[in-house]
Amino acid sequence: VTALLSPNELEARLQATGIERYHNRHPFHTLMNSGGLAKSQLQAWALNRYYYQAIIPIKDSVILSRMTDPALRRIWRLRIIDHDGDSDQDGGIARWFALAEGLGLDRAYVASLAGILPATRFAVEAYVHFVREKSLLEAIASSLTEMFSPETISVRVAGMLKNYDYITPKVLAYFEKRLTQAPRDANFALDYVKREARTPEQQQAAIRALIFKCDMLWSMLDALHFAYVTPGLIPPGAFVPGEPQ
Amino acid sequence: VTALLSPNELEARLQATGIERYHNRHPFHTLMNSGGLAKSQLQAWALNRYYYQAIIPIKDSVILSRMTDPALRRIWRLRIIDHDGDSDQDGGIARWFALAEGLGLDRAYVASLAGILPATRFAVEAYVHFVREKSLLEAIASSLTEMFSPETISVRVAGMLKNYDYITPKVLAYFEKRLTQAPRDANFALDYVKREARTPEQQQAAIRALIFKCDMLWSMLDALHFAYVTPGLIPPGAFVPGEPQ
Numbered sequence: 001v002t003a004l005l006s007p008n009e010l011e012a013r014l015q016a017t018g019i020e021r022y023h024n025r026h027p028f029h030t031l032m033n034s035g036g037l038a039k040s041q042l043q044a045w046a047l048n049r050y051y052y053q054a055i056i057p058i059k060d061s062v063i064l065s066r067m068t069d070p071a072l073r074r075i076w077r078l079r080i081i082d083h084d085g086d087s088d089q090d091g092g093i094a095r096w097f098a099l100a101e102g103l104g105l106d107r108a109y110v111a112s113l114a115g116i117l118p119a120t121r122f123a124v125e126a127y128v129h130f131v132r133e134k135s136l137l138e139a140i141a142s143s144l145t146e147m148f149s150p151e152t153i154s155v156r157v158a159g160m161l162k163n164y165d166y167i168t169p170k171v172l173a174y175f176e177k178r179l180t181q182a183p184r185d186a187n188f189a190l191d192y193v194k195r196e197a198r199t200p201e202q203q204q205a206a207i208r209a210l211i212f213k214c215d216m217l218w219s220m221l222d223a224l225h226f227a228y229v230t231p232g233l234i235p236p237g238a239f240v241p242g243e244p245q
Numbered sequence: 246v247t248a249l250l251s252p253n254e255l256e257a258r259l260q261a262t263g264i265e266r267y268h269n270r271h272p273f274h275t276l277m278n279s280g281g282l283a284k285s286q287l288q289a290w291a292l293n294r295y296y297y298q299a300i301i302p303i304k305d306s307v308i309l310s311r312m313t314d315p316a317l318r319r320i321w322r323l324r325i326i327d328h329d330g331d332s333d334q335d336g337g338i339a340r341w342f343a344l345a346e347g348l349g350l351d352r353a354y355v356a357s358l359a360g361i362l363p364a365t366r367f368a369v370e371a372y373v374h375f376v377r378e379k380s381l382l383e384a385i386a387s388s389l390t391e392m393f394s395p396e397t398i399s400v401r402v403a404g405m406l407k408n409y410d411y412i413t414p415k416v417l418a419y420f421e422k423r424l425t426q427a428p429r430d431a432n433f434a435l436d437y438v439k440r441e442a443r444t445p446e447q448q449q450a451a452i453r454a455l456i457f458k459c460d461m462l463w464s465m466l467d468a469l470h471f472a473y474v475t476p477g478l479i480p481p482g483a484f485v486p487g488e489p490q
Contacts, residue, residue: 057318058310065306070329070338073302077329080322084315093315 007194021214024152026221035163040241044228046100048120053096057083059128063139095174102171106245115239119223123216141193141209146186252439266459269397271466280408285486289473291345293365298341302328304373308384340419347416351490360484364468368461386438386454391431
């Protein structure tokens with residue numbers, strides 16, 4: 001049996017989970033930050049991660065549809081507004097397109113999802129299934145990877161600007177926005193989880209939800225690494241650097 | 246076999262459907278508008294319809310979660326923002342609480358859903374299931390009852406202000422807002438349906454979606470009429486006028 005944790009003990013467990021499992025520790029990110037990837041490998045990364053970006057407002061709308069409290073919905077809808085913006089030139093998805101185009105990808109090809117790895121598709125869609133099928137507490141807890149994203153982004157942006165001469169702050173504008181959005185979102189979700197996880201079972205479920213999310217992000221990088229770094233076995237139909245898109 | 250309709254023919258069919266089936270024609274509404282209901286019957290109406298109001302942002306979030314186009318989502322999210330507002334004092338749900346309180350109901354009792362008719366619950370939840378399970382086109386088409394709401398609201402507000410001395414414009418503020426929101430929403434949805442229903446099957450499905458929604462609204466009034474007008478058989482557990490809430 002597991003003991004009931006105090007809210008602060010629960011927070012410490014969530015922190016420890018992220019330190020152990022967040023994808024900033026993945027070898028693909030280490031290579032990326034240190035200048036060890038070719039432009040084509042960065043293209044593969046931007047292309048695949050686009051699907052994750054595209055699904056974020058969808059998974060947040062699923063969560064919104066499960067919230068019966070208008071006050072909760074008023075907070076959560078900000079995530080959707082941030083991501084979709086107020087026009088096609090605005091918002092997180094538009095900024096991800098700018099990043100992909102800055103790396104030399106064709107926007108329509110990226111949007112088509114034609115070249116993404118099947119493992120990317122499965123991982124990203126598992127996230128939507130998770131927030132639809134698990135409890136609202138678990139759905140919210142699965143967003144807590146945002147606790148770890150600002151530091152990771154700071155390291156990433158500094159590393160990429162230093163190590164790739166074709167990467168400019170404008171290309172990385174997506175990440176700069178997330179530096180202010182992610183802490184706001186993470187603080188809200190963390191407060192919610194600390195307040196609403198009132199039994200040992202709920203607390204363990206919240207921790208498992210964060211583990212699930214870390215696994216999901218990690219598996220996306222495993223698939224990228226396998227296809228485009230080592231051993232470099234690109235599955236049939238996936239993006240092939242240099243080929244017509 | 247059914248022929249492909251032109252977009253304008255489809256619109257005419259949708260119009261005809263609403264004229265035949267929209268709940269403005271229900272005897273309960275006729276009584277309501279003409280001053281034929283007691284305050285306790287208006288209370289039963291406001292109480293039950295609250296659940297419909299409460300579910301609207303949830304069904305719209307489900308629809309949002311099914312939209313893969315950010316441009317579509319940017320439009321559709323306005324419905325959620327209108328309904329939830331920017332605070333507990335703002336938005337469609339808050340205005341419905343004001344209406345219920347103006348009729349002498351306790352806000353917490355209304356919010357608890359404790360006194361609603363089971364038929365109200367089933368009808369309202371059928372709407373959420375519909376937008377989750379049917380095609381996005383049908384989910385959007387089911388909102389087209391809004392084509393008929395401004396005229397219905399105008400008649401209702403005029404009738405209620407004239408016939409019930411305890412009803413003031415402030416109590417009916419919900420409806421005044423809908424006079425501008427509903428046409429904007431209905432125009433968008435109608436344009437979408439006219440554009441996206443490209444086969445006879447899709448056009449018939451869109452018409453059936455509007456019929457479903459009309460049936461759903463109508464059945465809520467049937468249940469109110471049965472329980473609180475004729476024969477006045479209130480089912481066990483439902484709101485009993487005059488009893489402690």
